[in-house]
Amino acid sequence: MENKQYSLDTVCAALAYAMGIEAPQNAAEKNPVLSAYIDSVFGGEKADRVLMYNPDAIARWIYEKYRRFMADATEHAEVEVPLEAVMPSVTPVCFGTMYTGAQPQIHGIQNYEKPVIKIDTLFDAMLRAGKKVALITYGACSLGKIYLEREMDYFHFDFEKGGEAAVNAKAAELILRDEHDFILIYNGNYDSVMHKFGPESPEALGELRANSHIFGCLSNLICENWKHHNTLAGFAMDHGCHEIDGNCGSHGLAMDEDLHIVHLYKGYKKEA
Numbered sequence: 001m002e003n004k005q006y007s008l009d010t011v012c013a014a015l016a017y018a019m020g021i022e023a024p025q026n027a028a029e030k031n032p033v034l035s036a037y038i039d040s041v042f043g044g045e046k047a048d049r050v051l052m053y054n055p056d057a058i059a060r061w062i063y064e065k066y067r068r069f070m071a072d073a074t075e076h077a078e079v080e081v082p083l084e085a086v087m088p089s090v091t092p093v094c095f096g097t098m099y100t101g102a103q104p105q106i107h108g109i110q111n112y113e114k115p116v117i118k119i120d121t122l123f124d125a126m127l128r129a130g131k132k133v134a135l136i137t138y139g140a141c142s143l144g145k146i147y148l149e150r151e152m153d154y155f156h157f158d159f160e161k162g163g164e165a166a167v168n169a170k171a172a173e174l175i176l177r178d179e180h181d182f183i184l185i186y187n188g189n190y191d192s193v194m195h196k197f198g199p200e201s202p203e204a205l206g207e208l209r210a211n212s213h214i215f216g217c218l219s220n221l222i223c224e225n226w227k228h229h230n231t232l233a234g235f236a237m238d239h240g241c242h243e244i245d246g247n248c249g250s251h252g253l254a255m256d257e258d259l260h261i262v263h264l265y266k267g268y269k270k271e272a
Ligand SMILES: [Zn+2]
Pocket: 056, 057, 090, 091, 092, 191, 238, 239
């Protein structure tokens, strides 16, 4: 991979740039790799649809070592964006940075805790620009909590109501309904299984392949049903992971395995 690795805080302004809106107030400078790709794929136009698929804890080293499990995702990606997660490399801290563009001391989540973020976020910036936003989450996940209290559509599923399967079905439904400008989808299955059985266990790699497959399915739906939109689709994890004693997995430390990740993006230019 040739692209230089920038901080995860550069993604937010690049997503704002993709949509042609102002970045949130505390966002770091936009990621140059992603913004250059946006310029080229849309020929100077902007994306009127963004789909962010957020799997949890897929490390760069896992991505590079197990690419054969990632084929559905890589077939629906045109640019790799190497990134460094923020510290501590845990879910609410990193997703807090992804959608504010701010470091943890600015967005306020500096531990594994899930308060509602009070500073300006990409969601607030989109709402100011008149965008319609959907967040699709499940269980006790961070993304189902830290961006509450905004005027957007929250679809949240408890495990008894289908968990991640319900999330992915709702994502497909929203693509077909074609009413939202921005759709966020959270899938934490790789992370949950990785913690229990280890990052390279057959159980975890099965979930990795599932994440890749879902992104492929959603990308196909975009391709078939959003031909009249410029769409940016991202496969965008929060942080990586490493193996610990007892064949378990973990993350949260300042080590390359936990910090280095690679986002995948593809733009779908509307048909003339
Ligand atoms: Zn996470």
